Amino acid sequence: MxxxxxxxxxxxxxxxxxxxxxxxxxxxxxxxxxxxxxxxxxxxxxxxxxxxxxxxxxxxxxxxxxxxxxxxxxxxxxxxxxxxxxxxxxxxxxxxxxxxxxxxxDKEQLDRFFIDYNNGVVKSTLKKVNNSRLILLLPHCLQNQSCGLKITNNINNCKRCGKCDIGSLAALSDKWGIKAIVVTGGTAARTELAKIRPSAVVSVACERDLASGINDVNSIPVIGVLNMRPNGPCFNTKVNIENIEQAIIQMLENSARQRELSAG
Ligand code: SF4
Incomplete structure (x- = not known):
């Protein structure tokens, strides 16, 4: 051996x-x-x-x-x-x-407490960031499984057909001028963050991935938003778009918020 x-x-x-x-x-x-x-x-x-x-x-x-x-x-x-x-x-x-x-x-409950506590700390202590320095990090399981488009290369490959939440998230990234990336797992997420080196992240994932991800990238402030799993784990998952937008707004500095709001 x-x-x-x-x-x-x-x-x-x-x-x-x-x-x-x-x-x-x-x-x-x-x-x-x-x-x-x-x-x-x-x-x-x-x-x-x-x-x-x-x-x-x-x-x-x-x-x-x-x-x-x-x-x-x-x-x-x-x-x-x-x-x-x-x-x-x-x-x-x-x-x-x-x-x-x-x-x-219940480990998931402890994960949720950690994520919520982290979010509270980030929201109350974060130095607001410019939209070019904020990343929206999304899991691949949000994409409808029947969709053959390759959105992990570029979320803008999404045709926004409405069958899954990726279309609304792509629209949100356009609205606020922030980069959205779709990753296939924790390793890919860490690689992307190491490459891009953002100042802050809004991340969507399940309890386990969010908790371990927040712990791993402790030098970058992350607001974690839990996905919903009506079809079971890792399959056609969903997310509350309003919660994501709130998290983005909370992280953006005033000038970036104003600029996007007046453009909208
Ligand atoms: S919204 Fe985009 S990613 Fe989702 S199924 Fe439609 S084209 Fe595919």
Whole structure:
């Protein structure tokens, strides 16, 4: 059996190295131990535990408090909101996903909470962008399966026949002068974003893809809009066009909004 094991070997070596380094203080403690040293060490372990629990609780209450704020900007606390979101994403969320998996809880609901919370943070803290710097990122499953047109190359190949939401989304991209791209999956989405490097994104997808996508491109503000799946996952999906337009308007700077509105 010949496997490509380079990353496995590298990651395992790092892991073994970390545990070995962590073992050194214990070995030293064992060799030069006395009761007072033991007490100090125990105190250190207890302090680390207390700090970890305090940070998790701090993050939990901060997230709860900020997620209930309707207009955070008016309270001039956007820095706190960004900070609480960062703590949530880095410190709490990875553990919550583990707990959800172990106890078989509703992962989609946690994804939805993360997406909604992210959207609130982006809306309340985002520096508005010009329409040339905003991207509308759409999943291929929005296209009607019977349509043979190649819209992943260019959404303007769509003839806007009305059989699916792609036509309305293409019209929306024209109206606001923003680029819309249709992608076949998460990898294609990441490649496109790395190529285009937009300042902000309005993205449509299911819970799983949106949550992982928002996490992956954490340097770019993303407003996520969930698709609707009346025909099951990944097949002739739909999206609320009004919600998309609202998200676009919320991200555009005033001059871009005014220009498009007066042109319309
Ligand atoms: S709206 Fe566009 S993408 Fe959808 S079925 Fe019609 S031509 Fe095809």
């Amino acid at each position: 010949k496997l490509d094991n380079k990353t496995f070997i590298n990651a395992s070596t790092i892991l073994i190295g970390i545990f070995t380094v962590l073992l050194v203080p214990f070995l030293l403690l064992y060799k030069f131990s006395n009761l007072q040293l033991y007490n100090y060490f125990l105190l250190f372990i207890i302090s680390v535990g207390i700090i970890a629990i305090a940070l998790i609780m701090f993050s939990f209450f901060l997230v709860l408090a900020t997620s209930f704020m309707n207009e955070p900007k008016s309270l001039n606390v956007s820095g706190i909101i960004q900070f609480s979101f960062w703590i949530f994403r880095v410190m709490l969320l990875p553990f919550l996903y583990v707990i959800v998996k172990i106890f078989n809880l």
